[in-house]
Amino acid sequence: MASRVVAITSAGLVTALVAIPLVAVFNRAGGIATLNAADWAALRFTVWQAMLSALLSCVFAIPAARALHRQRFWGRETLITVLGAPFILPVIVAILGLLAVFGREGMLSQALMFVGLPRVHIYGLHGILLAHVFFNLPLAIRLILQGWQDVPAERFRLVAQLGLGSAAMFRVIEWPVLKKAVPGAFLVVFVVCLSSFAVALTLGGGPKATTVELAIYQAFRFDFDIGKAATLSVLQLGFVGVAAAVLLRLVGTPSADVGLGRDQVFLRKMTPMRRSLDAMVILIVAAFLLLPILSIVFAGLFELPFLPSSVFQSAKHSLIVALISTALCLFFALPLATFKLGQTISLFGFALSPLVLGTGLFLLIQPYANPFELALVVTCVTNALMALPFAIRAIGPAFGQIDADYGRTATMLNLMGWARWRWLYLPRLRRPIGFSAGLAAALSMGDLGVIVLFADPDRATLPLQMYRLMSAYQMEAASGAALLLLILSLGLFWIFDQGGRRGFRA
Amino acid sequence: MALELKNLLLEKGDFSLTADLSLETGSLTSVLGPSGAGKSTLFDGLAGFLEPKRGTISFEGLNLAGLEPGKRPIAVLFQDNNLFPHLTAGQNVGLAISHKRRLSNSQVALVDEVLERVDLGGLADRSLSQLSGGQLSRVALARMLLLERPIWLLDEPFAALGPSLKRDMLALVKEMAADVGVTVLMITHDPSDALALSDSAILVAESRVEGPFSTQALLADPPDALRHYL
Structure with missing residues (x-):
């Protein structure tokens, strides 16, 4: 009984936290007529860049997934695990890394200049695409790789026995795999890129490369036009909501889990040609993903001892925000994971962008308090809600399994309410809880979203401070801050995830 | 009756x-x-x-x-999943008499006694993975006894x-x-x-x-x- 009260309370709380800001946004929003040509251009650009990002990610993911599936090599499993890392990588860190490789002063430009070619320009559409592919190529690879791993081993054996040629092989195995996995991967990447803010903020901008999220921010910070921000928020909410609904309907909830899958023997003779092609694909993908990160590590290492105190101050803020939002996220997730409606409610985070929520919260707080003073509080709440779907995705199925396996024994022992949580659910949920806490902490640590709306100089988080350093062209300090942020994000994830694994008795 | x-x-x-x-x-x-x-x-x-x-x-x-x-x-012994694998033998048995975090001394004695009766004396602190299939069945039976x-x-x-x-x-x-x-x-x-x-x-x-x-x-x-x- 008591646990039902808790479940209903947290469901109500999450719904209220999402719905009330949205009502505020709708109230303040002007009609569709108030949108000008630039706003519509932002909408078109948002959809266009998301489509291109999804398309490019899938196009590159197909050969990479195939190579990863059919080749066995030293470090393969590590590479597949690393493919899960961009998910918890702070966006701003990755962007600095990408700049170090592909930017005006980056390695690629240097190499091009060396052979007498012009430098590359990273800002604008292609910069945004580059960053989106960096973040989503690994996701697409893993989704398609999963498709490969779901093919029954018997089918490969059959193909090998029949001695089918490449064309027949493609028809019998590859095409069905791709037909099943690629549209899902495309849709996931598309929806993720629709809400892109930090990438557009740093690499986009201007009339030609502004997303709706970025337009909300600009209306807010530059024009002080809250009404316009609210109208754009409704627009953003509308089309991301529709896209997310289509995604959930067709593909299901995207998972943040890293799956290695079963080990399958690929029973086909590998010609040296095929082998070296695959090796090349894997090397290029690995270099594309690892070089930016490695360059951050090397550049930052020497800056770490000289970081300004403002960086440490913001790091402290970020740590506190991350820990509180992790606690909040679990506080919502555990009761919500226990029932279907709760799981559905937690999906709000997918359809909702941080800036839309932030705009709503700003409108709510403004009449009563100075929103800028509450910047960190708002960030805690928003980050918790954003991580919620992923936490539910990890905890929900595990919870169902525990009840299916041990529910009757527990009920027979009259183990109900809080006692049931203490003796059965919590100890058995250790791993998904640790994983979810790690995700929530890392996501919050690296978040550069709603804080940008609310920020004032006294209340910066580490990602924001890093962005400010970049904007001020203090690249050395920025790379030091980037390394610190990287260490803190991955470190938090690792600590929580390991905490869940340790001491778990299966 | x-x-x-x-x-x-x-x-x-x-x-x-x-x-x-x-x-x-x-x-x-x-x-x-x-x-x-x-x-x-x-x-x-x-x-x-x-x-x-x-x-x-x-x-x-x-x-x-x-x-x-x-x-x-009514006490039930199911086909499987009768015991919680994350708990020790003694903790599993103890759930029959108390859902508190810690058992009192007299309750611990009771658990030991009932484990003794199913020939598992002294094994209260074993984790389930350290017990054989037959011993696991005995743990479950001990809990049935204690449920009264x-x-x-x-x-x-x-x-x-x-x-x-x-x-x-x-x-x-x-x-x-x-x-x-x-x-x-x-x-x-x-x-x-x-x-x-x-x-x-x-x-x-x-x-x-x-x-x-x-x-x-x-x-x-x-x-x-x-x-x-x-």
Whole structure:
């Protein structure tokens, strides 16, 4: 009984936290007529860049997934695990890394200049695409790789026995795999890129490369036009909501889990040609993903001892925000994971962008308090809600399994309410809880979203401070801050995830 | 006084089962019948996991209708997942008497004593992965003892054990049941288990529960449904 009260309370709380800001946004929003040509251009650009990002990610993911599936090599499993890392990588860190490789002063430009070619320009559409592919190529690879791993081993054996040629092989195995996995991967990447803010903020901008999220921010910070921000928020909410609904309907909830899958023997003779092609694909993908990160590590290492105190101050803020939002996220997730409606409610985070929520919260707080003073509080709440779907995705199925396996024994022992949580659910949920806490902490640590709306100089988080350093062209300090942020994000994830694994008795 | 099922109708999906029978308090009864005939459904109804559509279940005059499974005078040993693998043997047994974080000294003594009775003396602090299949069954039995509920439902709990271990466990069940005077119903697929447990058996077949019969007589001249199955 008591646990039902808790479940209903947290469901109500999450719904209220999402719905009330949205009502505020709708109230303040002007009609569709108030949108000008630039706003519509932002909408078109948002959809266009998301489509291109999804398309490019899938196009590159197909050969990479195939190579990863059919080749066995030293470090393969590590590479597949690393493919899960961009998910918890702070966006701003990755962007600095990408700049170090592909930017005006980056390695690629240097190499091009060396052979007498012009430098590359990273800002604008292609910069945004580059960053989106960096973040989503690994996701697409893993989704398609999963498709490969779901093919029954018997089918490969059959193909090998029949001695089918490449064309027949493609028809019998590859095409069905791709037909099943690629549209899902495309849709996931598309929806993720629709809400892109930090990438557009740093690499986009201007009339030609502004997303709706970025337009909300600009209306807010530059024009002080809250009404316009609210109208754009409704627009953003509308089309991301529709896209997310289509995604959930067709593909299901995207998972943040890293799956290695079963080990399958690929029973086909590998010609040296095929082998070296695959090796090349894997090397290029690995270099594309690892070089930016490695360059951050090397550049930052020497800056770490000289970081300004403002960086440490913001790091402290970020740590506190991350820990509180992790606690909040679990506080919502555990009761919500226990029932279907709760799981559905937690999906709000997918359809909702941080800036839309932030705009709503700003409108709510403004009449009563100075929103800028509450910047960190708002960030805690928003980050918790954003991580919620992923936490539910990890905890929900595990919870169902525990009840299916041990529910009757527990009920027979009259183990109900809080006692049931203490003796059965919590100890058995250790791993998904640790994983979810790690995700929530890392996501919050690296978040550069709603804080940008609310920020004032006294209340910066580490990602924001890093962005400010970049904007001020203090690249050395920025790379030091980037390394610190990287260490803190991955470190938090690792600590929580390991905490869940340790001491778990299966 | 007895366990009485009157005019009972249990439904699960489009499957239904009727029962009208009375079992003496302190009796041991085997539950026989083909797979899928509803033996486990009968147990679900008795244990309170399935509300009857009609009829009553009562024990010594107490109507069990509406009582939650954990509040019924019934302890169940399921086919599997009886024990929580993240707890020690002692913690698993201790859940029978307390759901508090720590047991009192006298409760710890009680747990040790009951483990002693099933020949697991001194193993309270072992994690389950350190115990053998036979020892795990004993832990579960120890918890049944400590629950102090007058009816035991055993749903093929020893099916995974080898023949000699299974014989030992059945002997242990009989011994303990006689000690504390509980009423036992045990589902089994194995005629020799049924004979080893008791002289009395009920038959679940063709949507009905019938009996009790003499186990020997039932097995010597089984009705068609059971004969095909055996």
